[in-house]
Amino acid sequence: MKVQGKMFIWLSLFVLIMAAVYGAWSKEPAGTTALFLAFGLCIMVGYYLAFTARRVDTGAQDNKEAEVSDDSGEVGFFSPHSWQPLSLAVGGALAFMGVVFGWWLLYFSAPVILFGLWGWVFEYYRGENQNQ
Template sequence: MREQGKIFAGFAVFVLGMAIWYGIWSKDPTGTTCLFLAFALGSFIAFYLLFTAKRVDTGAGDNPQAEVSDDAGVQGFFSPHSWQPLALGLGGTLAFLGVIFGWWLMMFAMPVILMGLFGWTFEYYRGENQTQ
């Protein structure tokens, strides 16, 4: 995690320099604001990764002598047969189309998004996938 934190910190410093240079050169408040927000986002991620790296074990990515096989194994649990991301994707598509074509589409998007979120959250609390 430490290496990823350093990468994001470098990204944040680079974007800060570009934001200052762009703001002085272009006098465009919108683009300058977006670049400063990108700097803030990179800084938040760098801080989180560097802060968390102090509290967890060193991974294979932080060891220069590590082999690829050192990072093998279970990386987490990912549901192999969930349909809920499809519902969230459709709801998100409807929501963005609502921003483009009319806010009335949000009436159709929000129930789809809420059903997808609810289904994904409680997927393993009911039915055949219920855990004991």
């Protein structure tokens, strides 16, 4: 994590310099703003990775003499399959179609979005994925 944090911090410095050069040279506000926002995103990710690297054990990616097998083992918890993102996508598509065809369509899309959100939040409290 230390390497990735340093990479993002260096990338953010590069983007900051390029944003200043681009803003001074082009005098175009939209691209300059986008580059400054990219700087903000890079510095946030770099700070998070550097902050987290100080609190966790040194991983195999931080050891220059590590083998690939040194990083093997349990990676973490991954959620099983879920149908809730599909209902959120359908509800979101209906909501965005409401912008095009009429706001009345939001009356049909809001319950679908709320149903999908409720199901996704409480997914582990019922059914086959229920924690014992």
